[in-house]
Amino acid sequence: MFKRRAIKKxxxxxxxxxxxxxxxxxxxNASQVRATIYQCNFNPSYLPLGYLLFLDSCDLSKVITIExxxxxxxxYKEEIKDYLNERKYYGYLKLLSI
Known part of the structure; x- marks a missing residue:
């Protein structure tokens, strides 16, 4: 339940x-996403999801490789998509299908 709630947030x-x-x-950029996640009480376990959603592909590759x-x-993207399909939740996360 907590995983669904965190991803939905x-x-x-x-x-x-x-x-x-x-x-x-x-x-x-990565620092904007990271700061928002930590300062606005998002579950930091899903920080890669934040990066996946809001970084351009070049920055995403660099940041993921380093962090x-x-x-x-x-x-990771496939796991999140499968989880969302199973739970029938999309919201803004429908961008993962693109």
């Missing part, structure tokens, strides 16, 4: 928080 509330703090942007070297971002 990322899908519903992270973008509005980023927009409020940094203005409306197509992509945000989460053991994480395969493709597998």
């Amino acid at each position: 990322y899908g519903n509330k992270l973008l509005p928080k980023l927009q409020h703090r940094y203005g409306e942007q197509t992509f945000y 989460f070297p053991e994480l395969c971002i493709r597998k």
